Amino acid sequence: MNFFKTLPVVSAALMLHATPASAQDSRQVKEPQTPVICSVLPAQLESGKAESTDARAPDTRRLQAAIDACQSGQAVRLISRNGKTAFLSGALQLRSGVSIVLDAGVTVYTSTNPKDFDRGNGACGTNDDKGKGCKPFITADRTQGSGIYGDGVIDGQGGERILGKDESWWQIARRAQKENNRQNVPRLLEVTQSDNFTLHRITLRNSPNFHVTLNQVNGFTAWGVRIDTPANARNTDGIDPISSRNITIANTYIRTGDDNVAIKAGNNGPTENITIRNSHFYSGHGMSIGSETNGGVSNVLVDNLSMDGTTSGLRIKSDVSRGGLVQNINYRNVCIRNVKAPIDFDTHYGKDARGSQIPQYRDIKLEHVQVLTPGRIILQGYDASHPMTVRLQDVVIDASSAIQREHLQLLGDAGAAAQSGFNAESANPKQCDQAFAAFPDNVVTLKRPQLDAVAAQQFSYAEVLKYAGMPGNEKADPWDPLSAPIAANPDLLPDYIVDAGVKADDVHSFNRVQDAVSRAIADAEKKADKGKRIYILVKPGTYRELVYVPAVDSPITLYGTDAAKTKISANLDAAVTGSVYQSRFASQFNKTHASITAMYESLKDRPALGTFGTGVLWVKSKSFEAKNLTIENAYNKDVGNARADCPAGVCPDAGVYAQTKMVHHQALAVMLDGADKTHFDGVRMLGFQDTLYMRSGANGETARYFFNHAYVEGDVDFIFGDATAYFYQSEIKALGDRGNAYMAAPSTNINSRYGFVFDHCRFTHDGSANSLAGKFYLARQWFHNERCTPYGVVPVPGYDCQLGQVDVYAAPNGTITKKTLESVGKMVVMNSVIGAHIHPLQPWSDWNKYGTLPYRPAQYSSDDYWANLKASKIDPVKQLGYPGPMTPMRVFLAELNNTDE
Template structure:
């Protein structure tokens, strides 16, 4: 690298100028808007794919999806999006030209590809010139047109493929070959642009992948407000006229966090007859092959107020480029290049007023106030600085410019104002190398072009792992975490009998008289009597030696039983069996935020005459200031070997999904801190809690709730508690299946409700050393068709960060924040401690042979626990290696602070196998 300070006399002359320039130049983005990361809009309708990628490649007829896509767009109201989703193995669409309705967006799922037709007739403007060469060009409509739109865009992590390299239907050449032929014939090619946005406001391109465009990928014409965030553009270097993003006569433009490699300009800022292009921010991007970061060639409308910052360019023919000529020139001014790294470029700096070799006209280019600050060129190349003439001098300012040895300078009618550490003298001559070169800050900035799907967080089980998740295996071990031993249990070998297949010991009926002995009007009354009888039977058995019953059966006849039901530990297992889940329902309305006094007022009467074990359960709730999550179940079970069949269990609290006032104990909600914001949420309300129950069995049950519907707890010492759900239905919206127990869900529907923008099916808190957590096999993950569900942003799981008060995994915006290992979980701002046991509640969940609807995120169905920067944050952990890596990167060292001697044995926390995605048939559960 050449890196020489200017001679002292030059440094003295220009140092004052540089200081003034720094003070008067904007240090933030030139885009005048306050730009934030886009958010996917609500969805108006789903359109399911009917083709595979292989079928697209073989397609030789009309594009089958044009009409239904255009109809969906036309029917969608402004402010919402048409969402393209996969349907099983079908993940492709094939369409001709599409016109977006104003205000309507397109959302394409990860793993879904929208292909442009190869038939020129599908894009022709009416003159039958599309797919031909002529003297005019522009005979094709764009693939996607967005005109006079507002607050809309192209969203999703799917792909739009222009098929530019594929043969046109009925032709012997591709779109790209046509463009090359036009070049040889000195004519214009008629080919479709990929996306064209015209006379629109506040448009976004978010996370979308664009590839193989026949012509320009994304053009903006007379647009005010455009954000490209996380966009990937990928077209071969030989594809002619395939610019990446071209803002033309537009303003307030931000392009960020994007990756672009193409056959022409990676970005080209242009200004035509419709006016200037101004207030442009191009920040934190990576360019590869292409023609570089360009301004021009059309500049006659004026280009001004442009910031290019944090950019890497690797392999482009030109690096930073301003190009124009007298046929299209104009004033280009106030352009700032900062923190730019360039390598493997033929012309790393290319500022030229003579772009067109045969250009004629009187539109003279003028380049003024062009600033290059912390620009590094790592490999040699040509450096071009050509102003038009002595009356139109190119003016540039440099600071900390570093150039590679061997570079060649071509300069005329250009004036340089050089700052410290510039590699050019003011007369544009390279200086000899200094004794101490400046640090190469670019070494870590270059990134390989991302591979589509490589960052997908959907770990798949190996074929060798799959047999370990058969239900006989998962339910065949029990014991303390890490010490489980074989304990065979096969619930399918001994199925729960249905009504009519057994002789009930107790009957609950709303329609028949109660006798207080074997017939009752409430479920709890039957349980109370059963407990009394059990106590008497135990005395009789002791006196006579006669064996008691092996199982007690309670039959519920059709009806809605408005009550709480508590079943304490019993010496004999209990079966609670209904007369069909649609006809038999236990229901109550309570939530974690009600006070113990309110609980006693509403439900205390039913427990007044209950046996001591039941009263103990009720009293443990009533004595609390707030009953909390664990006090909110409609059915609370402690009895080993419990069975339930053909019953609906419902906590009817807040089924509307509306947020409720916060309720807090002590100082939990004081002030406006993190915990105050955490508590301004919906309240937990359980339908079912199994409390340390091993071999709990559920068949054909319906469990209804919203937040925290089902809680499955291990035994008090962490010993295995196994739960088996078969042919059942469970619904909710946030963490609605949670706990540290082992649970197997077979042939069960799991339905996500959508009153909130985020939903999590499960929140396991499985111990690090426990053999199994939650396993879902042959299940259906469905949704309610709500707008949030249709947006496809829901998750399968977030691993419950149980008992945490602070996070060691990331910084929290608290001055002097600390979170260290300790004997308790506590946080008193700004510091706190967290226990090893809490860190080891990792959460395990496996999903196999199941159907997963489009409401679940396709790229990453496993969520972090809350957002980075909050006290409850923890990143999703796929396996024991993740667990160890996260600790090593945290503020707590596993060897020094936690007493580990070595990393834990290899183990899978989250994983999938043989699941079918995008299966979106209607839920079978009746409401």
């Protein structure tokens, strides 16, 4: 074991692993999950800074009202709308169990009007000898399970002029320092006597005073938080746990004007069980303990921390005016540079302090700590009777550092090394090679991009259904299905009738739907008017059969009178073999028209049917219509679909080879196969995985499908394909049998004008626990036929995925085709109601997890597509022949005017 080891010049890296230690949060902390949303508030102010006026802040009342109306365990969500992204508010009170979620791109500005924070005596915005005249912006008092979530920003406007004054909040704080009094300014967030408070991903900036203070809190998690305030802003601590326990601060970025983190313990009791892990500090006064320690501080773990430009680094500060016992403090895997006092453990913080509360620092351990630039090293125990006890392992300091030590007891073998001049090499000289990450900029990718009014016009019913032809060369071919007879709901005159309850003549009446379709096609071929529409009425009943509609000249309308009582149902899944398929269904194709028989024969000899052979209703005929019917694939409908996706031990955690060995449950209710101008009205489609599949025409030619008053249910990718589809006044219901659910999986070609559009629809759920967890997605973009990914890193030695002629992977190399890359997937949801089952912050999912072979990130626009290619191993100009990014930018995923339940 060695003490300080000199290091002349070292670049820096941060080790990102951790081993168990007794000094840490006693909870098992994982990344927080966003609560269920109780209400949604759209921004009403334009982007940019929101300024206070003589009136009170305009959003205070409606924010507080929404918080007060929200039930415990739920959250108020703040969103942007139509270019408005800002809120302006005065003091708010969080209720127990209630949280706030800020969407990316949303900023909540705190008021600069002191009246919005005043405690009633008019002191807020002034200096006096007390400094307690302002309420915090957000107070959480005696709460349980509350929090603030999201990728948005809370801006305290500390540098802005206070309304009615010539100074900012920060300026009066600096003046108070000169005048030896105290400023009355608001803190940003104050949590008191509360349990399990959470900050997740939120950015806090420009606080007038402390950003986050915790008083007598048991259970606090700050995960992925950014705190950003200038270095000269006085008293703007980042996070201060005070007399609190079980605290985790992880994956944070903090630059501020005072302590980045300050652990304190005053008269209200001890502070213990603290973890600060995987974080980066910039300007500020460092990773501090103190100066109040009289309540006792113990069990602190600081692991995987970089500090670059703080005034102090690892710091314990106290004195006899408020000293106490600080013990069992473990600093591990720490990289420090450009810091004046990299290690500063001082029991005489206030040089003129008076009192009898002696600071005692015991069991302080430093492991794998590297100080890369010169600075003062201070290890100062109180006196010989109260020495500081320190254990050091693989601690490296710059050779030019000044070392001040007094009343110091070094444990283990470190004492001998200390006397030798600290001239050993590091056990890990590359520890800090990648440590010092740049502070993340404030530009964030919107996870819920919104259409503006102009762009929305392009997604109207008439525009979406207007174009047909090859992608990139589509021509106007207007189609208005709402003007068709079935949309008007008249009394249609049937040419043929299907009724399972009567004796059929097999000429005009039939017991099976397929027989009626077959006869209708044969009869139409004999007529002079081959293009005349054929109407087939299906009477109430359950028809257990397959129905195939081949491409024919005479369009067919298949309709019932009551969808709830008229069902076509069959049980067929992707794993069924051709021989089993024959045994179940061969008899119904014995005497069908040759074109129908050909569809059957294309499947009957397959080793397994695969997804595309499982359709209960398979339509290839253009201008097909269906009304008031239920189409069901009954696979698993009797037992539910909650089976393991992976056999035991085959693909644990869906790792690198995610989905390549998984058990799938594909079973189509409806397959529309190049059947342009197909119209479903009042049709119910039931299934689990892959309920409705919509294919484009030959060679990718546009195929348009319209669904009015439709109902589609399922669990995974249950509306999918590369066609153009418009869902109007329809319900899309997620069944929560399985832990993950995706409503849609579009695979639209990048050159196609449109993919899926949902207008005035409702996205509902079955009320199951999985649904109510709020982790389901509107869609993921089907990465069609992928075998390897060029996006990101896959942890396979020698892994490589390049552009090629086929989609193939044979570890560690693979190729991916241009066609697969260009299957980008497009979907727009507007004027719709989105249920609580949909992930409120990120309703659009990646295709599989990062680091797996089938991974592709969600791409919201053609700009994302271009950026992802540029970041991959595929050059979009040299290899794909693109002249540059698409101009104007094309929308892939977007929303407009939706309401979240």
